[in-house]
Structures are given as structure tokens and as C-alpha cells.
Amino acid sequence: MFSLHISTGSDVPIFRQIVAQVRSAIATGTLSVGDGLPSVRGLAAELVVNHNTVAKAYTQLVQDGLIESQQGRGYFVTQRREIYTKAERTRRVKSLIEPLLSEAKTLGFDDEEILALVTNEIEKLSRKRKE
Amino acid sequence: MFSLHISTGSDVPIFRQIVAQVRSAIATGTLSVGDGLPSVRGLAAELVVNHNTVAKAYTQLVQDGLIESQQGRGYFVTQRREIYTKAERTRRVKSLIEPLLSEAKTLGFDDEEILALVTNEIEKLSRKRKE
DNA sequence: CTACTGTACTGTTTGTTGTAGTACAGCGTA
């Protein structure tokens, strides 16, 4: 099982926090293909948020092709399908890399340090996958 | 001189686009220490937005320690000062790396590809700095 | 049948974003 934790004080919307954490759980392998997600109402009760907020997050993940819904049963992690073209996927990742580099640069990090940090985080993710 | 371009149709707020582009300009060296920024009203007229929106963006950059204001003269790029501790700066960068990796992973990229993309973007930035 | 699941509405509230207008104070130059 896996658990989610949100912070209402954050400037990041609740539904985005849910999306990010499920995405992360799938990326690390905490959630595998076929696994069921917490029910909309169940997770809403656990996080003390409205069920519409959870539904909104799940809908976003469905659009990304990461999970699918089954009426009356719940949400499940899907087999990875390529819903975006290679070019589109590359574009999406690049659009995240660019601001990261600007921020890191203006914070005083040089190329080597940035690359080291990224490499470090990648390894941290890989280790999680093996646990 | 450097120019800014914004897209009103984007889901990214105008003031954030301005912040990101000035930050990027400083990161690439397009803007150097001491350089003056476009005036609040001048840039507002050029971008056809309200001058308050530009002021809001500049205020954000002042808080980040990237630029400073001089009453009656304008905004200028500051000498890099460490307004955050090393730990805090590292934390900020990491908080950007994490979602990037999750997104890239769920889009189907493996570790090597991600690292290659990041390296590629870093080199692209470096080339800009030398032009 | 019943209790769970997802789904789909209609409202309402709150905070952010952006516009619009106004006003005031500091700087530099004619």
C-alpha cells in the first residue's frame, strides 16, 4: 500500500499535490500496473478534502494515460501507453528542464553542480525502485 | 538590449512569464551586473499590459535578490548576493528536480535519456552565454 | 438488496490575476 500526504498551507493546489504524488509513486514503482488506487471518497476522507478535489486529480491522471477508471470498481494503474508522440514528450520534459536551469543558475550553481544534483536525484529514485 | 515576449493565451500568469524571462536572461548572461531593466511603464506599454503587472514581477525579482530598485532611476541587476543559505538553495533546486524526474519517468524516458536531455539543455545555455 | 465504487451536476466561497485609475516621491536634465 502507499500513502499520500498533502499540506494545505502550501501554495501548490491540493489536486496538483495528489497528481504529483501518484505520478511519483508510479515512477518509483511503488504503484505497479494493475494496482488499485484509493477510492475517491476514501482518499477524500483520509486527506480531509472534498471528494471532487480527488476526482479532479484522478481525472488529470487519466488524461495523462497513467490510470484508468472502472465504473463501480475504482481507479487502476494502466499499462504504459504512448499517448504522446516522441517529440511531444521530449518537448514536455524540456519545458521543465529550462526553468530548472535558470533557477539553479541564478542561485549560483555552476554546470557541474547542477548535473551532480540531477544525477544524485536520479540515483535516489533508482534506489527507491529497488526497495 | 534584450527583449521580452509574453503570450496572453498561456496558462502561465503574465507576471510569472516576466520573472522567468528576466531570470533566464541573467542566467545566460544576456543581462549583466549593473545593467538596467526596461522601466515599469515602458515595458508595460511594450507588452500591452498594466504597469502594476510589471511592477509585481520586478518586486518578485527584488525579493529573490536578482535586481534592485533605485527610486526615480529604474531597476538594475545586482551583484550576486547569497540571500539564501547553501542548504536552502540546494533544497530549492531539488524541489524542481523531483517533479521533473517523475514526469520524465512516467513519460517513458529512462535514466540515461533524462541525463542526456539535461546535459543537452545545459550545453545549449552555455552556448547562449558565449554569443 | 445494500454498500461500495465512479460520475455529474448546481451552487457558494475564497484567493489570485490582471485591469484601471489615481496619487505621490525621487532623479536627472534643460
Next chain:
DNA sequence: TACGCTGTACTACAACAAACAGTACAGTAG
């Protein structure tokens, strides 16, 4: 000094997003 530029600080308003609240309906499984 006077003028035109600069930043700064308000108020008021419209539009939108986020989240909550409540309700209702349809599919699934025991």
C-alpha cells in the same frame, strides 16, 4: 526651477481557478 521621467502605493473592479458542500445517478460486488 520646471519638466518629464523613474519607482511606489494605494483603491476598486472583473475574471478566473480552487476548493467546498450537497445532491443525485449509474455500475459493481457481496
